[in-house]
Amino acid sequence: MSKRKELLLRAYIVLAVLILIALMLITATVNIGVFQAEQWREKGDSTKLKYFDIEPDRGNIYSADGYPLATSVPYFDLHMDLNSEAMTKSIFDANIDSLAIYFSRYVFTDASPASIKRKMIRRRNDGDRYFPIKNNATYEELKNIKSFPLIRLGKYRGGLIVERKSRRLKPFRNLASRTIGLDRDNAPSVGLEASFDDYLRGNAGKKLMERVGNVWIPVHDLTEIDPERGMNVVTTLDMRIQDIAEKSLLNALHNHNADFGLAIVMEVETGAIRAMVNLDRGNKGYYEAYNHAIGDATEPGSTFKLASVMALLEDGLVDLEDSIFINHGRAVFGKYQMKDSEWHKEMQLTLRRAFELSSNVGIARAVDQAYGGSKKDAAKYIKRLHQFGLNDKTGIQLEGERDPFIKDVDSDSWNMAMSLAWMAHGYELHITPLQTLTFYNAVANNGKKMRPYIVSEINDGTTLVKRFKPEVLDSRIASSATIKLAQELLEGVVIRGTGSAFKSNEYNFAGKTGTTRLEYWKDDGRKYQASFAGYFPAEKPKYSCIVLVNNPTQNGYYGATVAGTVFREIADNCMATDIELMAKATVPLTEEKAQSLPVFQAGYSADIQTVVKKVGLNFDNNSNGEWAILMPGEEQISLENRSLEKGLVPNVVGMGVRDAIFILENRGMSVKVNGFGRVREQSVAAGTRISGQKILLYLG
Template sequence: MALFSVAILAKVFYIQNVQGSYWRSIADSLHTRYVALDADRGTIYSEEGRMLSSSIPYFDIRIDFAADGLRDKQGKVFRENLDSLALCLSQLFNDRSKEEYKTLLREGYKSKDRYFLLKRDIPFNQYQTLRTLPMFRLGKNKGGMIAETKSKRINPFKLLANRTIGLARENSQSVGLERTYDEYLKGVTGKRLMRRIAGGTYVPVQGYDIEPENGRDIVTTIDVNMQDIVETALMNMMVQNECDHGTCILMEVKTGKIKAMANLGRQPDGSYWENMNYALQVGEPGSVFKLATVISVLEDKYATMNTMVDMEGGKWRVGRRTVFDSEPHPGPQNVTIKHAFELSSNVGMAKLAVQFYGKKPNSFVNHLKRLKLDTITGIDLVGEGRPIIKNTSARTWSNTTLPWMAFGYEVLVSPLQTAMLYNAVANNGKMMKPYLVNSIMEYGQVVKQFEPTVVMDSICSQTTLRQVQAMLAGVVTNGTAKKLQNQYYTFAGKTGTALVANGSRGYADKIYQASFAGYFPANDPQYTCVVVIKNKPHALRFYGASVAGPVFREVADKLYALAVEKQAPMQANVKLDTMLAMKTGKAAEWNEILHTLQLPAAALPAANAWVSAKVTNQKVNFQQVTQQRGAVPDVTGMGLKDALYLLENAGLRVVVKGAGKVKTQSLAGGTKIGNEQTIVIELS
């Protein structure tokens, strides 16, 4: 028995001291666990610093009913605050009566629940109010309130560029910039040690948190005002014509920055929402693709824009198929390539392709590849569709493939690729990569800067470039977009109307895709804009010039007024407008005005003086206004602020009539001030 007792004691000693740490860790693992603490996700900003997507805090509120303060003195704090707390909770949340809250709180107190759930997902303003309520205002140890913070992602502008900015979703794949830059935005997740208590509930263990690192911020190229203009213009046409879906892309010519990208799709209830990024989806582009055809022909020097081509009355037989022009072209049929392009003749473009590339179609295909139409643009968005440019080795190649490719069929490209090509023409041949993010910021400091990227220094020779620029301008002045032109500025572009197949029904439903791709102003391009809209079946309006063209025109009109027409910089040799509103006032303020506006002055007045100003010999001249003590100040010519300052400091009661600067005063300047005198000043 003695030996057996010694053996037991030895084993106890061994387990406790030698294996103790191991068994304690096993025990702890059964009762504790780490949970992730999400970092605050970074904010996405517009180029001018407006918030496009951000995280706002929400709170789960729990109560520790075993807190020392609530149990002390037989629960004195709880009993004294129960009634008023229940009333306040009922008024704050408006979901239960006072009596129901009292019952709920009593049950939690009776169970000594250390992690009692009171309310989920309350916003920050309610959380602030909650902290001031009876009992909760005493703090965690005395009042028992536990607040668990979590965040929700919001887009303050809602529809505006919603699909481009994207969505950060917890249980499914994120999209847009939220997905592309998730690595920067999400930050580093922290940890919190949780201990299991009675009832299987876990509560935080104080002092064992590993704080998360907040995500970085993204500054985009998007301009909110421009995005609003683009979104509104596209929405107006979508609603008017009951279109199925559409996209509008606005690109800065010199840099490739995407300033706006709108994507609208029709919902089951007839409304429109940014449900998909149609700018990245590939499809048959239609007549806007004819730009690539004429670049190929002109660059190979097979023809010039003045070479003649026969439009054949808008119908031309190729093998067993017939090429049709989408619009009738009355008048002469033997026209220049330039005019055939302006009239958007499918026959004209098909004949050029067959005539010059019929025996070597891959030469034409190689031109399309050189224009980067067979590769994605590489924009910083996940999900860009892969284009298809067929060659003669393709299984679907036939003797009609080449002529149909010439006017935008049997090829698949995205609206964004079209924008990149047209932008290169606007940018004197230099092709820029489209991009959406300017920089990545951390605590207000730039940690990564993105610069414009040149894809190709020149897409063609300058001779070819000048000709295609003239042809695009001719579409607006003398072609299918003639009705869109205006007297204030010029723009250049190309209309497109493509018949779209509808699944197994083929082309029977007469669904047309309307397009317009162009840039403005034509003489000094600042922005490229591409509009692609898929119409409903059998739509009354379906041509590119009547559906997509007006969207382009509305965007161009508003942007030309806001941004493109730049004012000439102020010269050092300033000619002053003698109609300037010159007010009498404080010399110190006048000195600041002179410095800020760089206005020439004969001499600077003393800072503490009051002066009147006038323009003589193209310079501002000042004359000091004398103010006698005990006399009514002369405030004629002053603004209301300065006049009130002087008159009230002189002890006068002031009655003001009108607006502007002081025209007359009821008491003349220099009049002796009596007791409690009132002065009336009239402004104009």
Template structure:
């Protein structure tokens, strides 16, 4: 075969192959169209159209008085299907729409917006995002009336895609307690613990996949609307919470401490009124709520001398000691087995009564008493933990509650010194919540209440589920023992380690605590300081615990560090609570006689005064444009004048209630001390003086 024939043969083979391939194409098209068409069309549907989840609006979180602690605010991203509008609607409206978009977003010219929308329409694009910036509900309503947009989703192609953001109106207030939850359903606090209530029921809607991987919602009769979440109503009091955070933060800064916690609880019910946790930020600059030390595992630590209340309970229940019995502490050191225990006072206390031992917080005395009476049967001492209810978690409503820990006789960790050291708050672990529950039970005449922070689940104005007070122990000890413990706690403040917080206005009962911190297996000179107690001692309404970790400086003990914070919070709460401090009401009543029924209000918040006068049916000669005012009575009318609260100078707080004066002055960064009762009669820094941040102003009440 010559070369020519070979070439011709090859060409014919290639031609035949091309012909066969060309014939196969129509065959495959016919096969796909008729034999496999349904299968591939169904697959295309699943790829390009999907029913996807539509999140529900998350429920709100409220304080006990109805103040909003967390809510979901709706924001919207504006998108458009430029092919939906009819030609006449598009032509007459595109210029005005482009002008409105340019004026609103201010990121590009009207011509740019017009070109972007028109080009997308020509290219038959079904979905474009006009601007990534999210807008609020009011702006969405306004945009809905713009040209083209006013035709709606089907007539104009506009899509307002809802994006919800969690918002806390009080910012950082109780932020860790309110908590958070992320996209992976991990979180903390109320948001996480009550997520099943708050998240609601997701819906479903049909979405179409577009070029670029974006999805556009498509109206479909089978869409299922999401069901909004339930609201959670807490027991928190925002005023008490604010007071607690302010006082704790001030002391943490002054003492350069690592972290601190405060819990305020209502004695009769166990309702948590405030819970704050502040920890030094990793940068070392300032403090933030990064972990709930008040209830969590990391808050489980050796409680120190606040645990001596439990030791006294066990001793008194056994009828082994009386408060006037004498105990020898010698020079303040005593050997237990192979270790020396020491008192805080150099040289010791010598011979003192049991009452004095508790008031002065003598380690030697308490440990000797416990060792003498329970040394042969330490299990009997620890059995009182079950009687009191401190041996197990409380099943608190927030996830992450720490579990108490106590060594047990007969185990490998039990040692010859374990009992005396446990008796004064070492070789054991409790979180502040458990310690407070014990003190609250003593304040409540022996009845231990279960602490709780959420009191209801609601939908709109209807409460769907209530959480009522729960009694964990009807009596943690005999009535006689409880009365003696109450005496001891009052004595600590009257005569003992917390004399510095004694008050002339109301009685405080409580106990200081100072525990050396265990680091790398050795006790250091860093301290975990605390004060737990309740007030007013003669008619307890609130119990409270304050803990501050690793304070710096001289006298870094519970009585010097934590107790003053307790006193400051107690004073503020006492002033805010009209049930405990009805002085203002009495003052108004005494200034109102039968001859002259006009109330002498003196000064206050204009809106509140106006509401009071409306209730009393008294005329007010004033406008309501002012915020803070000073008032006086004239014939049958109450008149007032504006009392401006300038941002840079000290305001005039004369005549204001203590609550209002504290609100104004502390919001300006001033520290406030006061004496007396009633309304503000005098202030140490004259009104109009330029404010010096962190300075202290003294108020005289009368």
């Protein structure tokens, strides 16, 4: 072999070896970087570097009138990397004296600047990269500390390490607390926090951290992924009505020493829940602990009589003027005696009168006579209850709604001698308070059954993501004739029946009392559940409402005495504070309520005039503009102009929050509110020139 060929061969061999080595390196790189990436990443995590989740802020939950019901408030754990690469000795030495003074004045107030300086120098010399400054600092405290000497040089040279956390707060505290719910790590979430968690929770970010000793500090590089804040949930709750309902129910629970109670207010036309109150007895009072409105399916008692009479009417088996033999309110069905709540002097009552007086015997006998001939006949009664939707969940946007239970004629517990009679007045079946209210709401809505809903929209703070609209479950649960008669019956209860003791002379409302005996199979001790379901005003009703009080032990236990008075108080307050409802009042409000009309009330002039005229007060109308304020006078109140000059911050003190926000936002201002009620103070003085600034409204 010639020398030239030998050299070429050696060159080829070397080249081949190099190519082989290169291929091996590429293969190993791909294998490690792709196929074994997770394995090596885990190994690296366990030693030096690791990615940590950055928890996002949860979205806010708002009321329909714009109040925050649940919000995430940020707080911060603050440390310093005293050995950051960018923090040179000259930078540290030039700033340590002034930084120690600031720390002594604002953070470590019990330590002198000299002692702080010595400590920081010692920790720097020891290689400390996680010097503690303050835990749970507020945002204002963080801003202040960021302005300190050395720290204000930035996160690299200043060495500030900020660990952001958040705390979930409910500005209204106990108000609607159980409905709003809880987001918790150590137990299942509940309420809206659970039902809308997919929207509220946001997306976690990622941050690379380096382990230094026993602590992890952030590595400032380009791999950090910012968290995405959760979306906002806007509810249908009206905090004015929620507040009214809670206060009314709370007073009743104390007055009757009850175990728990609930109140729900629903908008008739839409099914929107305007208030949902659940109060349980605790060690120091009553608190929102469990959502009985959707989570308790119990025997409803006499409020179920409406469904029984409607079934009879739908099948054409009775007339409301038919006479029913009640035997003074005593009867025997099967082996058991049935009694009315009180002895009646009459032997017979019309079906209408039996309903108005809530006669158990009267309604039970009417149903038993009509459907008790055979199982086939009894099945017709059950079929009507299904027609009314009483065997279905409402499908409200809250987790935890219980299934109703309507006994079937083929069930093992069916008893032809007893079941119909007891079901007729609300026993041997189970239904939640919300399901009962949904049925009553359909009657108020001329037979149209709406799905109750408590969330109206999802947004990301600027853009609408999803809107929830009113949904019709059944366009007509019964014939128009049956619905009309049902409405007459419910009005009759209040005018002439068990609800007459708490009827109003200022407006009409309709409903049915309920007094359920709990654990009626026990001989010792008696417990009751008082309830009232109805709607107001009776003519063109706007709201339906149910109130339930469990185990009242003093000052009465009947539905009328305990729950009916709460219903009346809720209705009174709604009628007195809602301009649309005031126009439907049958007579002007009483002088006492008229005098409670607040002066210094500002707002839309036409609305204020409607209110003042409706309550029957004389006033001087000196307003000729769109906006006005009610002012006190020597002899009578007067309505004066509230001028709004273009380009200047208007005076919105005394206005309702909706009017105030409308006016300010239309003038290009960013509005935040604090509190509840009408505007009592504004952060930017009236008359200030508008330049797109923020304004805070204090309510009260």
